[in-house]
Amino acid sequence: MSNLVEVNNLNIRFTGERTVHAVNNLSLTLGEGEVLGLLGESGSGKSVTLRALMRLLPKKRTQISGTVRVLGRDVLALDDDALSAFRGQTVSMIFQEPALALDPVYTIGRQIAETVMRHEGKSQHDATARALEMLEVVRIPSAKRRLDAYPHEMSGGMRQRAMIALALACKPKILLADEPTTALDATVQIQILLLLRELQREFGMSVIFVTHDIGVAIEICDRVAVMYAGQIIEQGSLREIVRTPLHPYAKGLLASTVHGAKRGARLETIPGTPPSLDQAPSACSFAPRCAFAQPRCTAALPPDVQVGPNRSARCILVDPATAGA
Amino acid sequence: MFTYIVRRIVYVIPIVISVALVCFMLVHITPGDPLVAILPADASQELAAQLRTAYGFDRPLPVQFGLWLWKAVHGDLGHSIATGRPVLTEVMRAVGNTVTLAIAAAIIGFSFGLLFGLLAGYFRDTWIDKVATSIAIAGVSVPHYWLGMVLVIIFSVQLSWLPAVGAGPGGSGQWGWDWEHMKYLVLPAITTSVIPMGIVTRTVRALTGDILSQDFVEALRAKGLRETHVFRHVIKNAAPTAMAVMGLQLGYMLGGSILIETVFSWPGSGLLLNSAIFQRDLPLLQGTILVLALFFVFLNLVVDIAQASIDPRIKRG
Ligand SMILES: Nc1ncnc2c1ncn2[C@@H]1O[C@H](COP(=O)(O)OP(=O)(O)O)[C@@H](O)[C@H]1O
Ligand code: SF4
Ligand SMILES: [Mg+2]
Numbered sequence: 212m213s214n215l216v217e218v219n220n221l222n223i224r225f226t227g228e229r230t231v232h233a234v235n236n237l238s239l240t241l242g243e244g245e246v247l248g249l250l251g252e253s254g255s256g257k258s259v260t261l262r263a264l265m266r267l268l269p270k271k272r273t274q275i276s277g278t279v280r281v282l283g284r285d286v287l288a289l290d291d292d293a294l295s296a297f298r299g300q301t302v303s304m305i306f307q308e309p310a311l312a313l314d315p316v317y318t319i320g321r322q323i324a325e326t327v328m329r330h331e332g333k334s335q336h337d338a339t340a341r342a343l344e345m346l347e348v349v350r351i352p353s354a355k356r357r358l359d360a361y362p363h364e365m366s367g368g369m370r371q372r373a374m375i376a377l378a379l380a381c382k383p384k385i386l387l388a389d390e391p392t393t394a395l396d397a398t399v400q401i402q403i404l405l406l407l408r409e410l411q412r413e414f415g416m417s418v419i420f421v422t423h424d425i426g427v428a429i430e431i432c433d434r435v436a437v438m439y440a441g442q443i444i445e446q447g448s449l450r451e452i453v454r455t456p457l458h459p460y461a462k463g464l465l466a467s468t469v470h471g472a473k474r475g476a477r478l479e480t481i482p483g484t485p486p487s488l489d490q491a492p493s494a495c496s497f498a499p500r501c502a503f504a505q506p507r508c509t510a511a512l513p514p515d516v517q518v519g520p521n522r523s524a525r526c527i528l529v530d531p532a533t534a535g536a
Numbered sequence: 537m538f539t540y541i542v543r544r545i546v547y548v549i550p551i552v553i554s555v556a557l558v559c560f561m562l563v564h565i566t567p568g569d570p571l572v573a574i575l576p577a578d579a580s581q582e583l584a585a586q587l588r589t590a591y592g593f594d595r596p597l598p599v600q601f602g603l604w605l606w607k608a609v610h611g612d613l614g615h616s617i618a619t620g621r622p623v624l625t626e627v628m629r630a631v632g633n634t635v636t637l638a639i640a641a642a643i644i645g646f647s648f649g650l651l652f653g654l655l656a657g658y659f660r661d662t663w664i665d666k667v668a669t670s671i672a673i674a675g676v677s678v679p680h681y682w683l684g685m686v687l688v689i690i691f692s693v694q695l696s697w698l699p700a701v702g703a704g705p706g707g708s709g710q711w712g713w714d715w716e717h718m719k720y721l722v723l724p725a726i727t728t729s730v731i732p733m734g735i736v737t738r739t740v741r742a743l744t745g746d747i748l749s750q751d752f753v754e755a756l757r758a759k760g761l762r763e764t765h766v767f768r769h770v771i772k773n774a775a776p777t778a779m780a781v782m783g784l785q786l787g788y789m790l791g792g793s794i795l796i797e798t799v800f801s802w803p804g805s806g807l808l809l810n811s812a813i814f815q816r817d818l819p820l821l822q823g824t825i826l827v828l829a830l831f832f833v834f835l836n837l838v839v840d841i842a843q844a845s846i847d848p849r850i851k852r853g
Contacts (some may be wrong), residue, residue: 267758295757296760298760300760303758306755308751313752314773315752330760378612462564
């Protein structure tokens with residue numbers, strides 16, 4: 212299986228009044244047709260990681276190192292023209308708050324059509340026809356009428372459907388979803404998740420799905436990477452992560468949802484607070500909250516231990532020999 | 537949209553009536569006898585009483601108001617005490633000149649204001665922003681009469697490029713859009729334009745910065761739009777508020793500046809107000825204020841309707 216996305220040793224630091232080491236030594240891959248979940252509590256660097264894949268972070272205040280390869284191209288080295296052609300066509304993004312992510316003074320139809328015109332050089336007429344087709348694909352009722360609707364005239368669920376229609380309008384290979392259901396009601400949430408799963412198969416897309424909600428991850432992901440303090444502290448197949456988590460943080464997360472993972476279950480059940488990110492980690496970031504912490508944990512940054520073909524964890528207790536089973 | 541316009545117009549009616557009432561009351565709340573300006577100092581009680589009857593000042597106030605309003609609606613605002621000419625004629629001529637000045641100043645002030653504001657907002661915290669912001673601050677803080685006099689000293693006295701006072705050949709009544717007239721307009725228009733320029737710059741800068749920090753701009757970039765295209769979205773989002781501010785500024789300018797028109801002897805409504813005040817010409821003062829106030833009300837109406845027609849978020853039901 213070839214990888215569509217390969218991120219290696221990604222470090223992202225925001226400079227400004229405060230320095231924030233938002234992403235530290237992060238590596239991940241995304242295979243063809245795969246749905247990877249990025250799971251972690253708020254502030255763990257999920258959105259920043261996602262934005263780095265499209266180089267959407269503010270140029271001036273962001274220092275990025277490492278490599279980000281998408282379909283073999285070095286995203287961090289693309290020039291502005293190539294970058295804007297790549298965004299929305301090869302990789303698309305959907306956002307947490309569709310109400311804020313859509314331009315309030317453009318109609319839905321126009322917002323979708325302008326993307327199609329940008330990437331496929333279609334006429335206004337053909338692009339609008341595509342917009343209509345896409346609204347039907349995401350099953351927005353009376354789609355034709357909705358072409359002329361403004362975002363504020365639609366419900367939250369409909370707006371997110373429109374956002375999905377927009378993101379998929381140019382048939383991207385990769386979809387990045389940043390908590391697309393967090394702002395929605397529970398019933399709408401499940402509809403959007405089902406829609407996304409269906410479209411992912413229909414369009415043959417690979418998806419990186421960011422969420423802080425294990426229940427949501429279980430619904431949609433094939434593989435999960437658990438983030439803590441800007442690092443991936445464990446990754447593996449959904450099944451492995453849910454059944455036999457290795458890292459104490461992942462164990463803590465899952466323990467709270469063992470009795471039937473509910474959507475909406477927040478990852479806040481472990482006592483303590485995440486570390487400040489004003490310095491790059493030089494020890495296990497989870498040590499202050501970890502019940503198994505030992506002097507070794509804070510002596511150096513624990514290595515990322517490979518325990519299987521697609522399975523790794525960053526904890527000194529993890530033993531590649533025994534945990535691989 | 538149609539019902540919105542109708543409703544908006546209906547709302548204007550009570551405002552117009554209040555404006556008229558205030559203008560009418562002006563004569564009666566100003567200290568002193570309204571006739572004092574035309575009465576000779578040694579006039580007899582009898583003469584005063586006669587004139588009072590002639591001007592209707594002896595009737596009950598509501599009756600006076602009714603009569604005054606009735607006449608005003610028919611275009612009769614009385615006669616100027618100083619010149620004896622109909623107030624309406626004087627006011628309309630002056631308003632015409634002020635409109636000329638306001639339009640010229642608006643073209644200058646709004647163009648530069650929009651340009652500087654967009655640049656400053658887009659290149660926030662760079663030297664471009666600092667230069668544009670400094671110009672804007674200078675624009676709103678430099679005193680008008682001082683700037684006017686400096687311009688006159690440089691361009692009229694020192695360089696003799698432009699005339700300093702008046703409105704050109706034919707006096708106040710015969711404006712034309714040719715150089716012979718327009719050269720009289722240059723200095724007052726520049727002087728008038730600096731405040732709206734500064735205010736529009738500041739508003740548009742803040743607006744642009746605010747819009748650029750909204751999530752949808754990131755989403756526009758995420759879908760691959762080029763920066764020029766993103767900029768079009770920013771402008772369309774800024775337009776309703778920017779238009780409202782410009783409309784208001786245009787309104788202020790249409791009101792006429794007493795200071796600027798006096799410095800340049802520009803025969804507009806500001807200069808007219810000035811002379812009406814100093815000559816205690818109450819009918820003229822009353823008429824001028826009424827016309828200017830109605831102008832404002834009307835302009836507000838136009839701005840509201842224009843804003844509603846370009847901003848889909850304003851409910852027009
Ligand atoms: N543009 C930015 N400038 C400075 N700090 C940022 C910026 N974006 C995110 N951060 C910081 O980076 C950290 C990770 O944020 P984020 O990726 O949004 O977390 P989440 O996992 O909740 O999506 C947070 O501490 C956040 O404050
Ligand atoms: S490295 Fe040590 S402190 Fe960190 S999770 Fe493992 S046991 Fe806990
Ligand atoms: Mg986030």
